Amino acid sequence: MAYSELYRKIYEAVARIPEGKVVTYGQIAWMAGRPRAPRVVGYAVSKAPRELNLPCHRVVNRLGEMAPFHAFDGPEFQRFLLEEEGVIFLDNGCVDMKKSQWKPES
DNA sequence: GTGATGACGTCTT
DNA sequence: CAAGACGCCATCA
Numbered sequence: 001m002a003y004s005e006l007y008r009k010i011y012e013a014v015a016r017i018p019e020g021k022v023v024t025y026g027q028i029a030w031m032a033g034r035p036r037a038p039r040v041v042g043y044a045v046s047k048a049p050r051e052l053n054l055p056c057h058r059v060v061n062r063l064g065e066m067a068p069f070h071a072f073d074g075p076e077f078q079r080f081l082l083e084e085e086g087v088i089f090l091d092n093g094c095v096d097m098k099k100s101q102w103k104p105e106s
Numbered sequence: 107g108t109g110a111t112g113a114c115g116t117c118t119t
Numbered sequence: 120c121a122a123g124a125c126g127c128c129a130t131c132a
Contacts, residue, residue, distance in 0.1 A: 006129075025114050029128090037128040042113040044129085059113080067113045 006032050010044045013104075017058045020086030021102035022095050024062045031104055042067070057081050058102075064095035 003011070009032040017023055025038035034040060048054045057078040061067045072078050083089060088096035095101075 004129080029114085034128065036115090036126085038114040039112060039127065040114095040129045043111090043131095044113095046113050047130085056113080061114060062116095 006034060006037075006040065007044045009033060010041050011048060011052055011054060014045060014048075014054045014056065014059060015052065016104075017055055017102055020100065022058045022060050022064070022082070022087055022097070022100050023102045023104075024060060024097075025067070026062055027102070027104065028059065058085075058087075060095055062097075064090070064097045064100075065093075066095075 010028055013023075013028045013031040025041045026035070028041045028045075029035055029038045032041065045054065045056055045059060048056070057066070057072060059067070066078050079089060079093075082095065082100075087100045090096050
């Protein structure tokens with residue numbers, strides 16, 4: 001099996017994240033059809049092949065913290081990318097979810 | 107097939 | 120207000 005349906009939806013949801021916006025694992029899980037499985041989302045993304053070019057740096061936990069810092073050279077790099085994309089960072093080092101959290105239309 | 111793990115989320119203490 | 124524990128679903132060993 002290449003990827004499960006859930007995996008495919010998760011990858012698609014992450015790929016749909018517009019620049020300058022971030023989403024929480026819970027939102028992706030909700031989009032994938034498993035609102036109670038944010039863990040699976042993180043797992044799927046962690047196993048996501050780079051061939052998909054998934055912007056995991058746009059995926060953060062509900063606090064706006066950078067959970068996926070493991071996937072990049074370092075948290076600095078991720079924060080830099082997000083800032084360049086237009087994501088607002090608070091002084092506490094978290095993303096301004098109030099403005100930068102992506103709201104899926106459908 | 108069973109047990110343990112995991113890039114989270116929410117409740118309770 | 121902050122920290123700890125439990126629960127959720129899917130995958131790995």
